[in-house]
Amino acid sequence: MSDEDVRTRLAALRVQYAERLGNDLQTLIAQARELAARQRSVEPAALETLRQGLHRIAGSAGTFGYPALGQEAREMELWVQTVLETAVAPTAPMLSALGDRLCDSYRRLDTQAPTLAEPNAGYPPGGEERPIRVGVMGADACGALEQALSGFGYACRRSATPDEWREWQPDVAVIDTASLSAASWQACTAVVPGARRILLSADGSFDARLQAVRDGADGFFTHPVDVPALERRLRHLVSQPQQDPYRVLIVDDDTELAEHFRLTLKAAAGIESRVIEHPSDVLRGLREFVPDLVLIDINMPGCSGPELARLIRFDDDWLRIPLIYLSAESDAQRQAQALAQAGDDFLVKPISDVALTAAVTARAQRSRQLSQALARDGLTGLIKHPAIKELIEIEQSRTQRSGAEACVVMIDIDCFKSINDTYGHGTGDYVIRLLANLLRQRLRRVDHIGRYGGEEFVAVLPACSLDNAREAIERIRESFAQLECVAGEAVFHVTFSAGVASTLDWTDAGALLEAADRAMYEAKQGGRNQVRVARDATPQT
Amino acid sequence: MQALHRVLHVEDDPSIQEVARIALEVVGGMQVASCDDGQSALEKAAEWQPDLILLDVMMPGIDGPTTLARLREQEATREIPVIFMTAKVQPNEIEHYRSIGGLDVVIKPFDPMTLASQLREIWERKDER
DSSP states (O other), rough: OOOOHHHHHHHHHHHHHHHHHHHHHHHHHHHHHHHHOOOOOOOOOHHHHHHHHHHHHHHHHHTTTTTTHHHHHHHHHHHHHHHHHHTTTHHHHHHHHHHHHHHHHHHHHHHHHOOSOOSSSSOOTTOOOOOOOOEEETTTTTHHHHHHHHTTTTEEEEEOSSSHHHHHOOOOOEGGGGOOOOHHHHHHTTTTTSSEEEEEOOSSSSHHHHHHTTEEEEEEEESSSHHOOOOOOHHHHHHGGOOOOOEEEEESSSSHHHHHHHHHHHHHHOOEEEEEOOOGHHHHHHHHHHOOOEEEOHHHHHHHHHHHHHHHHOOOOOOOSEEEESSSOHHHHHHHHHHHHSSSSSEEOOOHHHHHHHHHHHHHHHHHHHHHHHHHHHOOOOBBBHHHHHHHHHHHHHHHHHHOOOOEEEEEETTTHHHHHHHHHHHHHHHHHHHHHHHHSSSSTEEEEEEEESSSSEEEEEHHHHHHHHHHHHHHHHHHHHHOOTTTTTEEEEEEEEEEEETTTTTHHHHHHHHHHHHHHHHHHHSSSEEGGGGSSSSOO | OOOOOEEEOSSHHHHHHHHIIIIIIIIIIOOEESSSHEEEEEEEEHOOOSEEEEESOOSSSOHHHHHHHHHHSSGGGGTTTTTEEOOOHHHHHHHHHHHHHHHHEEESSSOOOTTHHHHHHHHGGGOOO
């Protein structure tokens, strides 16, 4: 049985599981609500049932593609467990809050496509990812903000009461604290605890910012609001949870200790690690595993930690990766000597699990941020030209191995020069970001989207047929043409032309991209605002 | 060292049972038997003599650690290595499951494509412990 068959069987199981998950969540919601409604105290047996139900979901949801839900269930399970262990009777509001949280999970189920390592299906018919929901609360001036964010492709709604917030279930809450009392907006955010918060204020002082931090803000802006900056922050906030786990390469000849570190990092922070026992395997490990950080034992047979660190630093590709020594060496001077050679920091063994996890997570996060900033285009947050080209090559060779089909799409905004000339470069940038956002929202998580040049974009769509790719891009083209762009008083529409090519027709990455480019050029020739498929173009001989 | 071939999977969740079966049988080429609870695992293990038991920690009825203790009491199952599987992931818990005689701990959710190789890795290291 091939990998593909296995994946097909797993996909079928996933469908069954999704159904069961919905039922299980409903049962748990009913149980929590029933307990909350009771006048008398809650008996431990009832809580135990609830805990077992949550435990089942915590253990299984991730395997079937719902890792976030699994994590939530785990948190709720721990809460119930704490209640059981402390033998303090839970109050009705506590249980009712649990019911609400379960309800949120259940609602999100409809909108959460399972996240799969390897997608099998193309785009479901008419299927588009749910747009990011933004709730806006504040004075009338917020109407303009709502409009501007809608223009960027977010689903935006002004909401003023807890009921409206509960119904809207926004991913991000934008709150104008200048025009509201703290009590009124906090009553609303309390019903959507998972939503990220951006607070707007008339006061930009240190104290106001500190207050925002204490109010749980994830972003803070002062009036008049810099809308593009706010949009950037918003995008950043909602894209965070999609990150892959951090990856750590552990080089240590004490395999048992290294294995303990690996398990600890996995268990405490979901960090993926690979253990390398022999220093000579480190370059292969780096290439294959592409870690965010390397932990290096300082004393290893045949090659010391600092020697190995210098050796890694020979290669420019690994300059960005922090190299952290793990050592029993507590002598500050000798630590300094090691750091002077190469390496970024020291962790002294024995180290507690908590300290190890905290140190590694913080550095891996920083390293990931840096890598992303380097690989991403500043204006759009999309992948830069060299990186997207590399992804096309990776995808191309992957499809050659697996026989699956992937598509490459070249997109170019029509008459972009005249937009710049008529409305100025600021508006041109705004149009580019508008399209970038739309692509991000409409394509699947597994798709790669890059900014190829000025007003040119490339998308790589793994496990996607030519027809599905064309249809998906066609729908995006229609939506984009309908979006209203605003420049001062003027309202105008912009279109794009696109070309699509399949890995089945072109087996070389360069030729594939050229084919998509040719098809896009044909779309331009054919009158713009259209999508052409590369098999219409002259095929390669 | 004898290769890992026969695995008894003890798990009360039927969906997880099914995925693990595909993961171990189809991907890993192993022979798998499944039990829904600790009690039936005690009987099945004695009769089928698996190379390894993959044991869920939290099950209704007898839980995983208790099942392990009873396996160790039975002559026929005393020597069969056990790997725990659990969604509980505090580092001290992992140590705890090892200290009570588990070979190692596999954390849920697991990746069906790599579960078999994960078990084999643990299996191959078992004599070093």
